[in-house]
Amino acid sequence: MILYLSNKLTTFLLQKKIINSEFKELYCFGFQTMISNIIGTLLALLVALVTKKYIETLCYFVIFITFRKFCGGYHADTHLMCNTIFFITTLCTVLAISFIQDIPVAVEFLCYVFCLDVLLIFAPLQNKNKPIELKDRRKFKLYSLAFMNILFIICGIINKYFSDLYIISTTITITIFVICVHMIMGRIKETLHS
16 A cells, blocks of 8 residues: 555656656655655554553654664564554553553663663664664664663653653653664564574
């Protein structure tokens, strides 16, 4: 479906002479990515509407998208599988946040150590369809580590001074944990396929 729509949009732009035929594949790929991102956003919105956890879903979505840009993670083989996994992960994460509510500081610290180890070992996790240039690998690792540290500092500040916002701290911690699990799954997939 995504490929079909992408081809239709590209063909339309070619017929209107808006784009050059030598860039057809590039535009088609760009439309596939754009449509898939729109679907992912709509799926996250659906989770928010169904669970009525708007703040948690928004916080999860922003952190997930931002973090994955720099650290990588599991990549599905098709857009359908990608959006399915994203939907299930988003739903499960938001439901977990609802049930867990408040994470003890000791557990949050253990989560931090686990995630720090995962990022130090795996970040940035490459994908055959999205290779990372050597000069960007170190930069992306540093961005991933900095972003995670900033988020956990925010958790500490919330826990210490704004305990009524505990759900944000819980959301941040669980989201980072989920991203690191995705990185491990991505590494396992990469190892099995090589």
